[in-house]
Amino acid sequence: MRIFFLGTGAAEGFPAVFSRTPINLEALRRGGKNLRLRSGILLDEVVRVDLCPDALAQVHKYPHLDLAAIEHLLFTHSHDDHFAVRELQYLSRNFAPDRELPLDIWGSHQVLVKLCGETPHFFEEPPLRYRALEPFREIAVGHLWVTPLVANHKVDELCFNFLFRDGDTRLLYASDTGWYSAETWDFLADISLNAVIVECGKGISTNGYTGHLTLEECIAFKEKLALKPGAPVYLTHLCHTGLLLHEELEEHCAPHGISVAYDGLEFVL
Template sequence: MKVRVLGCSGGIGARARTTSFLVDSDILLDAGTGVEDLTVEELAAIDHVFLTHSHLDHICALPLLVDSVGGLRKTPVTVHALPETIEALRTHIFNWVIWPDFTEIPHYDRPWMKFAPLSIDQTVQVGTRSVRSLAATHTVPALAFHVHSRNGSFVFSGDTGPNDEFWRQVNGVEDLRFLIIETAFANRDQDLATTARHLYPIQLGEELAKLRREPQVLITHLKPSDRLTIEREIEAWAGRFSPRVLERGEVLEV
């Protein structure tokens, strides 16, 4: 299983791209601005999109993705998400005001996109890989994901603040190779981070102390304007795991 980092930033600018990971060629975890770097052929190969939550930096490329390649595909793109996320997309994006509803185009019986509701701790089998939804804590209903193949697993936290249930689930993953976890704000902005339910470096260290496995810890979702400060503070506060900041364009082999 190969995981291509299309975007891992908390914002845009200076070639930064927001959150999106391509698993092999057919599974997309979140649909941030990183999707725009794929070719039309690569876009058309995506069969499943798993969304952590409804915020714009994680879903903004989805409408354009479906619009760009829907006519090239024989089956609809399946969007897996919490019911609350699906309702947000129906109400605010695919509403015929902001964008057409591709669950109705070109016909109800032959849509370019379909929704598949997820609940926490639900597993979806996609070929030889499985995607399990984990608990996350954010300002809107949100998920993390555990992706498993025959050779190992990785976990992607999505956007989350402290969450003991998340760590209980992560510690149950025996073959965990990578933990991709967000740290959006610098320590000086910890009040904002707490309100927005994101992590900051001191809190990241506190959360990683709950980890009982030994994966490589990769940090995502840094605000571009504060990236250097956050990187220095992660190094100082993150503890024994020596996390490193994930880079756009990396390919992780699991």
């Protein structure tokens, strides 16, 4: 399983699109790993998780990837930084005359209903196939097996994290999760994981929002999982309000065996 980080930033990006606080200005000055597009990953070059408003920027940023060739698109939830669905109209024959295969769209029933509510605004109907996902039910998505896990992120919508399986290899992708309910923790209790990607949207900030994790919660999150020896744990969905630049977050994470993802990072399981 090959995992590529298309973006590792939170909703407003990092540095943020309209904020010029000192940490944003310093991230812009340092550049490199501190420049983060909105979050999403690509698996084995054909399965994508979430479609962000930076989708075109990612095509330009990673010319070695054929991002037009994706076959499956999974949505975690319908927040705008993950659900830029009007970009899907550019799959239509008028904009992509060379595309032959339809794109399979996977998500909760609520997400698919919201997507169908947007398609009347499309310039032209694109070739899409809708696939509903159910919590804790494993299903084949192309060559991978995927189990949607219930996240604690949006009170008015069923939000998913995803457990990916290829043979005996398992990856947990936990973006926009919050702390899991007992139901999700119980499901994961006996599952050995080869790698984990978890959001750290709150960093070291202490606001009361429970839909994202702090760094302290990410450390506890890792300790609660059944990880195989040497299994990497990466942080993603990082925000300027988390108060740490990339290098600073690395220093905080290193003693806990946690790595900090960055845009363009790739690893193989």
